[in-house]
Amino acid sequence: MEWSLTVDKALPRPVRVILRGVGQVFFCGNAVTGLIFLIALFIGGLVAGLAATIGVVTSTITAYLLGFSEDDIDAGLYGFNGTLVGPCLFLFLEYSPQLWLYVILAAILSSVVLAALIRILTPYRIPASTSPFVLTCWMFMVAVYSFDKFTPGPVLPTPEIPSIVAGMGGLSIEAWFTVWTDDTVKMWYTALTKGIAEVMFADNILVGILFLIGIAITSWRGAFMALCGTVVGVVVPVVLGANQNLIEMGLYAFNPVLTMMAIGWVFLKPTKKSAILALLAGILTVVCQAGLANFLAPIGLPTLTFPFVLVMWMFLFAAGMSKYWSEPKI
Template sequence: MDLIEKRAPFISETLKGVGQIMLQENIWTGLLFLAGIFYDDITMGVAAILAAVVGTVTARVLKYDPAQISMGLYGFSATLVGVALTFHFRAEPVVWVMIIVGSAAAAVIQHFFIERKIPVFTLPFILVTWVLVFCLHHFTSIPAPVALVETSMFSNEVNDFTTSTNGFGEVIFQGSFLAGVIFMVAVFISNPVAALYGLAGSILGAWIALLFAEPITQVHIGLFSFNAVLCSIVFAGVKRKDGLLAFIACALAVLIDIYLLKADWDILTKAGGVLTFPFVLGTWLTLPIRRLFYQFSNENEG
């Protein structure tokens, strides 16, 4: 890893940018994420690499903080934009142009919030994707791509393990069981605690969705788990209060997700759906609680 960082810093920055999708500053995590995407869909894989490169190049050209670029902070929202657009639309020339424009825009928006020390996580990806998907739906007639092979074809049996790992896969729009496992392993390589938290969060997300009688097929493929996976990773830690915070964030994210889906707002549907907005909002609502927890702990210690 050190050799790649020294001899090929741009490759290191790009791969870390992909890894930061699940908050991991790790080259191998990013490489495995790309492997999982390519396994499910080659076009999405190409889009992911292109978007990550554009996000990183944008940060370099605009002379953002080299330390932040090295951490991959300008690649993850950009990468998600690329994957999202090729998930929603057939890869025609205008879509590739929008991937380049959207990835650059995501990096710029990310920088705006980083400079102000506002933790927005994947919000730049969400905002850019909503705008681009809405515009492409409104101004073009580009159809959706050929549907990816359904998750059920990768496994003849649905169980708690496949449901939980599918939550990892859906973070990056991947529906196969194997992609989910690859993503979970990728996080585990970087941070075993975060991977286990993510697994627990995915199961919790599915359980909450079942309590609200959400469609079982959607629950099994991870559509109510991926936001919970991200929330769990954010608050992963070895202290009991970390587990409680992760639980709160997961529960909030899933409930927000369910509410937005049941609201069935037409404009949200035309803009590409809820994406990772429940994760962002659930995390924002939990961060003040974390501050209170730590403030209370410090007062007791004092």
């Protein structure tokens, strides 16, 4: 929307860059969108909002002090990984005063990792996206076992051999799609909205709605792709018989949300063909997430957004071989 761009440009540069960094979590380099995202995070929880703020400020300042690309910094590209690092570490690790220092250090390193990956991936015209956040958080999560001042939180998966899911643990497939009661409508509403909110680790319906509004302010197509992604992240797991609790919490949906936005809106020309490709990518992301969750189970690490990153990379590399997308738009 034009008015949001006007507001974006009118803001002081430091504020504009920081807010764009928050917005770039959903590929939205718009300060107004970033502000809505940040407000939503504070609504979801004061600690999460503070952690995200500290993360984005730290990672952005780090990029500036290390002399990285001014254009990338202005676009907020050195902010979004830091934005994710903060809430992530506070979710998966036990709270302690030292954890704030841990978040700052992780945010600093996320900018260094991003710069390194940009250098590696740019010749292939492939974006680093949230891979610095994933790699940094994995490293810091595993590292806590060696530090007496930090303790894994109850949400961090316990290292174990993966086991077969014992059914849906709730409604049947038919009930999800054919029996429309207050309970099923509530489940769909909850799963769809939380699927968007969980991109920033927010288990909150209102946060998901605000995120979608923020995306729509930047791009209607982006919002549509995000909505399609969360639908894929509910429908496909239901059909395949995934754990119902995980579906309702949106934990199968947040990766397809990012994948479909990346493929169907950001990095390929926004056409009907790229929308179909985005749908295929979204479906594969669900399967990839389930596979990576089992692969990482023995070492007790969450998948985070790595399913999205992996599938996005595969599809962008594949697009470079197609006569329709020989030059991905990045």
